[in-house]
Amino acid sequence: MGDYEDGAFVEPDFALQCGTVLPEARLIYRTYGRLSRGSDNVILFPTWFSSGHTQNEWLIGPGLALDPEQYFIVSVNLIGNGVSSSPSNTPPPFNGRCFPPITILDNVRLQRRLLTRQWGIERIALVIGRSMGALVAFQWACYFHDMVSRVLPFSGAPRTSLHNYVFLDAIKSAIEMGLKGNKIDPKDALRLVGRLYAGWALSDEFYRHRLFEAEGYSTIDEYIRGRWEPNFVNRNPFDLLSQIATWQTADISANDRFQGRLERALAASTANAIVMPCRTDLFFPPEDNAEAVAVMPRAELRVIESAWGHRAAAAGSDRRDIDVLQRAIRELLRAD
Amino acid sequence: MGDYEDGAFVEPDFALQCGTVLPEARLIYRTYGRLSRGSDNVILFPTWFSSGHTQNEWLIGPGLALDPEQYFIVSVNLIGNGVSSSPSNTPPPFNGRCFPPITILDNVRLQRRLLTRQWGIERIALVIGRSMGALVAFQWACYFHDMVSRVLPFSGAPRTSLHNYVFLDAIKSAIEMGLKGNKIDPKDALRLVGRLYAGWALSDEFYRHRLFEAEGYSTIDEYIRGRWEPNFVNRNPFDLLSQIATWQTADISANDRFQGRLERALAASTANAIVMPCRTDLFFPPEDNAEAVAVMPRAELRVIESAWGHRAAAAGSDRRDIDVLQRAIRELLRAD
Numbered sequence: 001m002g003d004y005e006d007g008a009f010v011e012p013d014f015a016l017q018c019g020t021v022l023p024e025a026r027l028i029y030r031t032y033g034r035l036s037r038g039s040d041n042v043i044l045f046p047t048w049f050s051s052g053h054t055q056n057e058w059l060i061g062p063g064l065a066l067d068p069e070q071y072f073i074v075s076v077n078l079i080g081n082g083v084s085s086s087p088s089n090t091p092p093p094f095n096g097r098c099f100p101p102i103t104i105l106d107n108v109r110l111q112r113r114l115l116t117r118q119w120g121i122e123r124i125a126l127v128i129g130r131s132m133g134a135l136v137a138f139q140w141a142c143y144f145h146d147m148v149s150r151v152l153p154f155s156g157a158p159r160t161s162l163h164n165y166v167f168l169d170a171i172k173s174a175i176e177m178g179l180k181g182n183k184i185d186p187k188d189a190l191r192l193v194g195r196l197y198a199g200w201a202l203s204d205e206f207y208r209h210r211l212f213e214a215e216g217y218s219t220i221d222e223y224i225r226g227r228w229e230p231n232f233v234n235r236n237p238f239d240l241l242s243q244i245a246t247w248q249t250a251d252i253s254a255n256d257r258f259q260g261r262l263e264r265a266l267a268a269s270t271a272n273a274i275v276m277p278c279r280t281d282l283f284f285p286p287e288d289n290a291e292a293v294a295v296m297p298r299a300e301l302r303v304i305e306s307a308w309g310h311r312a313a314a315a316g317s318d319r320r321d322i323d324v325l326q327r328a329i330r331e332l333l334r335a336d
Numbered sequence: 337m338g339d340y341e342d343g344a345f346v347e348p349d350f351a352l353q354c355g356t357v358l359p360e361a362r363l364i365y366r367t368y369g370r371l372s373r374g375s376d377n378v379i380l381f382p383t384w385f386s387s388g389h390t391q392n393e394w395l396i397g398p399g400l401a402l403d404p405e406q407y408f409i410v411s412v413n414l415i416g417n418g419v420s421s422s423p424s425n426t427p428p429p430f431n432g433r434c435f436p437p438i439t440i441l442d443n444v445r446l447q448r449r450l451l452t453r454q455w456g457i458e459r460i461a462l463v464i465g466r467s468m469g470a471l472v473a474f475q476w477a478c479y480f481h482d483m484v485s486r487v488l489p490f491s492g493a494p495r496t497s498l499h500n501y502v503f504l505d506a507i508k509s510a511i512e513m514g515l516k517g518n519k520i521d522p523k524d525a526l527r528l529v530g531r532l533y534a535g536w537a538l539s540d541e542f543y544r545h546r547l548f549e550a551e552g553y554s555t556i557d558e559y560i561r562g563r564w565e566p567n568f569v570n571r572n573p574f575d576l577l578s579q580i581a582t583w584q585t586a587d588i589s590a591n592d593r594f595q596g597r598l599e600r601a602l603a604a605s606t607a608n609a610i611v612m613p614c615r616t617d618l619f620f621p622p623e624d625n626a627e628a629v630a631v632m633p634r635a636e637l638r639v640i641e642s643a644w645g646h647r648a649a650a651a652g653s654d655r656r657d658i659d660v661l662q663r664a665i666r667e668l669l670r671a672d
Binding site for chain 1: 500503527528532542543618624
């Protein structure tokens with residue numbers, strides 16, 4: 001992935017959308033490449049649910065679509081992920097369960113301050129994001145449209161669907177049950193969250209064709225226990241609950257400017273956009289994205305034809321889907 | 337639904353597929369209508385996961401597709417459902433967690449004894465089943481093909497898919513977590529199972545169009561708490577675990593006769609068949625059924641075009657889907 005620099009941006013007295021003021025809001029980020037003289041080569045790449053900035057690196061590197069030899073790539077941790085400000089690393093009175101509710105817009109506003117104050121960036125060549133990061137990308141394009149030239153949200157949507165909400169409600173309940181237990185190891189609940197993910201993050205087609213064998217597992221039980229049980233087991237439960245709440249309530253129009261009118265929010269985008277859902281994604285099916293693209297100017301819907309569901313084009317998934325994604329990124333970066 | 341008679345069939349020393357002999361295997365059933373002189377008007381209708389015989393009644397009654405004025409309808413409880421032999425009602429040494437593993441074929445063999453010994457029935461006009469009951473219907477048509485004239489499995493499949501297995505594994509884990517808890521009320525785990533069901537039993541489209549409003553709920557939270565949390569809360573956890581195991585391992589070819597060769601099992605069917613998956617069913621998607629119908633003689637695939645997912649055509653779902661199902665039943669009953 002090339003050379004990088006790690007940094008922390010600290011914003012004092014950051015007012016959240018919910019009204020609470022965080023005495024100190026921190027964004028932890030990693031940058032790759034150099035900011036050009038005209039500051040016109042910025043790519044912003046936020047993380048997703050329960051992921052950290054190092055997990056963005058499958059697309060970053062010389063010869064990859066996000067190439068540090070050409071671009072200044074800012075890989076930034078979402079609030080609540082355990083790296084940037086989170087329940088697990090914030091001092092009282094905002095620690096643990098007392099951490100305030102965070103919105104996608106809170107993330108975007110803080111990221112904007114990072115870009116403008118740290119480097120004087122006024123325009124972003126590309127905002128790219130996966131899953132919860134795609135929600136962030138949509139929010140950027142529609143809320144700070146005069147800063148965003150291009151946007152590529154993949155495996156995401158501008159608003160969390162009710163079906164997705166129902167899934168999130170279940171994993172929230174599993175974590176809460178673990179926290180209530182006495183004899184129960186809370187890690188059991190986090191193992192259960194992993195098992196729940198195993199069903200939702202992939203597709204019937206993925207399992208029918210035993211594509212988990214491509215990840216090195218020979219039986220379904222090995223795959224569940226080996227790949228998914230450990231997935232969240234070392235996460236802080238309150239960090240997960242914070243990000244679940246962010247995801248559950250995510251809606252790029254849920255703010256004073258757009259007042260819940262999603263179409264109005266989407267219509268505000270001026271970026272050149274490629275929106276990439278996967279055909280078999282149970283969280284963010286193409287139908288939801290098609291509705292969004294229909295009212296979003298300059299946006300193209302490009303469905304990833306894959307059995308990998310929500311994991312299509314993610315790190316470790318089918319190479320062909322990652323190539324499809326990289327071709328779209330390169331094409332978009334070449335476009336005006 | 338017309339008049340009915342309730343009955344219990346008790347089979348001593350019933351040898352299960354796993355090798356265990358149940359000292360007393362009980363099937364509890366309800367019949368509607370009268371057996372014709374030629375015993376040629378029998379409809380067999382097994383229950384599904386965690387349901388009881390009274391829940392079959394939305395299709396049974398004068399003027400409904402399963403009409404007791406014409407047919408002798410046998411509504412039979414699956415083993416493990418808390419009514420027929422189950423962990424909760426079997427004496428030691430086979431009570432609770434010690435209840436032996438039950439297969440779909442165990443159910444079918446015991447149902448066959450009920451029909452032949454209780455009433456001397458040699459031929460069944462129709463076996464109809466939903467979900468786990470559809471697995472039973474497939475098993476009947478392929479294993480005792482010389483007894484089955486017609487079969488209509490809906491919202492089911494001849495074998496549980498791996499994706500479905502993953503879901504079942506998660507609800508199993510939730511129940512087990514509840515059983516391990518100390519401060520935890522095991523009912524919390526059963527509420528969680530209900531919430532998990534809410535995501536899987538319906539579809540993204542169902543939620544996008546807020547079809548839960550048709551069930552009388554105005555918000556998603558009311559729907560989850562009001563409709564789904566209570567759904568399993570009064571069930572015995574060991575009964576649920578027993579039926580989960582039956583479902584997880586279900587495969588009509590998993591027996592000495594077919595030796596795991598699903599195509600061979602399906603090819604053995606001689607019944608006139610209409611197989612009805614719902615387009616948006618996450619448990620049993622049409623693709624799985626299409627593969628089955630392709631190798632099953634005299635079988636037609638008829639997809640239920642509905643947003644109601646696994647609940648399409650079930651009691652309380654969209655009237656139009658129930659009508660589609662009833663038309664198919666009538667058409668099949670008229671056919672040779």
